[in-house]
Amino acid sequence: MLSRVAQAAAVLLGVAVLVFAILQLVPGDPVRIALGTRYTEETAAALRARSGLDQPVLVQFWTWFTGALTGDLGVSFRSGDPVTALIVERLPATLSLAGMSILVALLIAVPLGTVSALRPRTTVDGVATVFSQAGISIPDFWMGILLIVFVAPLLALPTGGYVPLTEDPAGWLRAVILPAVTVGVTSGSILTRFVRSSLIEAADAEHVRTARSKGLTRPTVLGWHVMRNALLPFVTVVGVQLAYLLSGVVVVEIVFSYPGLGELALQAVQSRDFPLLQGAVLLFAVVFLVINLLVDLSYAALDPRVGTR
Numbered sequence: 001m002l003s004r005v006a007q008a009a010a011v012l013l014g015v016a017v018l019v020f021a022i023l024q025l026v027p028g029d030p031v032r033i034a035l036g037t038r039y040t041e042e043t044a045a046a047l048r049a050r051s052g053l054d055q056p057v058l059v060q061f062w063t064w065f066t067g068a069l070t071g072d073l074g075v076s077f078r079s080g081d082p083v084t085a086l087i088v089e090r091l092p093a094t095l096s097l098a099g100m101s102i103l104v105a106l107l108i109a110v111p112l113g114t115v116s117a118l119r120p121r122t123t124v125d126g127v128a129t130v131f132s133q134a135g136i137s138i139p140d141f142w143m144g145i146l147l148i149v150f151v152a153p154l155l156a157l158p159t160g161g162y163v164p165l166t167e168d169p170a171g172w173l174r175a176v177i178l179p180a181v182t183v184g185v186t187s188g189s190i191l192t193r194f195v196r197s198s199l200i201e202a203a204d205a206e207h208v209r210t211a212r213s214k215g216l217t218r219p220t221v222l223g224w225h226v227m228r229n230a231l232l233p234f235v236t237v238v239g240v241q242l243a244y245l246l247s248g249v250v251v252v253e254i255v256f257s258y259p260g261l262g263e264l265a266l267q268a269v270q271s272r273d274f275p276l277l278q279g280a281v282l283l284f285a286v287v288f289l290v291i292n293l294l295v296d297l298s299y300a301a302l303d304p305r306v307g308t309r
Contacts, residue, residue, distance in 0.1 A: 030272040034077035096176050105184045109192040114195060117195065133189070139251075144178070145255065190241070235299075254266070265280040
């Protein structure tokens with residue numbers, strides 16, 4: 001496991017170098033764009049000095065990277081606020097959306113995929129297949145627009161904004177539910193197909209046939225032998241989906257005017273706010289690495305044989 005942590009640290013260093021290098025190659029003067037009509041030689045020089053852009057590139061990278069290790073991601077060109085504070089401000093909204101979305105996806109995928117696997121090539125399986133294919137095919141922005149036009153007025157739900165959970169739990173749920181359903185249907189459709197195929201493959205394993213020949217009941221075979229073996233690949237896919245959601249679903253956040261990290265990263269791109277964009281991309285990379293690491297750790301808990309390899 002130590003080697004896995006070392007690999008994650010090496011990947012993180014590589015991502016940091018890559019992000020910094022690519023943004024350095026972007027054409028245009030970010031200081032001029034950030035200042036806009038306020039641009040003068042004096043204000044530009046002051047911003048470059050404050051942001052460290054008047055230093056050699058290697059010094060800029062070292063200052064940014066060592067600062068990131070301590071939680072200091074620099075200062076936003078556009079607002080002048082600390083990047084870390086801007087990200088932390090948006091983090092609860094993204095965590096709420098990701099958590100509710102993955103919950104919606106699991107509520108769809110687990111029962112539907114299981115029933116579909118238990119009744120292959122039946123009407124139920126056909127309905128599940130059509131649903132999952134439709135869910136994957138419909139773009140997120142179109143699903144969001146449909147919910148805004150038809151569902152929001154019917155249930156009197158807001159079509160934008162975010163309410164902190166600590167201030168108003170009911171308001172938080174009302175603000176999060178429609179974006180979460182929009183994302184959750186797509187993720188749930190993908191997971192449904194995966195649950196079905198994993199269970200069918202696990203049910204055909206040799207040790208499962210042996211368990212059946214010993215006279216074990218169907219619920220025992222399904223719960224202990226089939227689902228347990230299908231759980232490992234399922235956890236991997238859920239982890240990837242969760243990392244994707246935590247990275248910010250930009251399109252859905254724009255459709256619903258949802259103030260999450262995806263919308264923040266898009267604003268950083270539009271305004272060439274390099275410190276903010278670097279901080280957001282680095283956070284997304286850390287999220288992917290941490291979730292993948294947790295998935296690897298969960299393997300050993302779910303199947304002790306994995307930990308001995």
